[in-house]
Amino acid sequence: MRAAAMAAAALLLSACAGLGPPEVEQVASAFAGADPSARCQMLAPATASALEGRQAESCVQAMSQLSLPRGAVVSSTVSGDQAQxxxxxxxxxxxxxxxxxxxxxxxxxxxxxxxxxCRLAGP
Incomplete structure (x- = not known):
């Protein structure tokens, strides 16, 4: 289910390729380099709730157990209120x-x- 939702988002976003606003790139870059507490503050509410529910612990505890890659921005796309x-x-x-x-x-x-x-995703 989660993969299907991500596929739909990817198709939607691929329709509007090109550089996105610096804001989305800044948020994604900051998220990649942040500690678990700061990452939790950057999550959409539904994603934070889903993480806590799946792990049966606080967002910070659950986030500290996730191994998420850190890397520089390569590209971004924005379509309305969604970005990749x-x-x-x-x-x-x-x-x-x-x-x-x-x-x-x-x-x-x-x-x-x-x-x-995705290792981390909302409902």
Whole structure:
């Protein structure tokens, strides 16, 4: 289910290729280099809740157990309130909220069928 949602997001975002606004790249880059507590603050609420629910522990505890790649920004695409930022070794998905851009999925790797398998993803 999670992979199917990521595939739909990838198809939507691929329709608007090109450099995205610096904000999405800054958020994705900051997320990649942040500690678990800061990463939790950058998550979309539904993603944070899903992480806590799957791991049955706090966001910070669950995040500290995830091994997410750290890398420089390679490219980004934005389509409306959704964005995809490709980093060296990772793809991060974001959504625009009233509090700015928030991470909805990270640790994502493209699969052969254009879907993404993500270590961290919302519902």
């Amino acid at each position: 930022v490709r980093l060296v070794g990772d793809t991060v998905f974001l959504t625009r909220t009233s509090d700015g851009w928030k991470v909805t999925a990270a640790g994502c790797r493209s699969q052969a069928d254009a879907r993404y398998d």
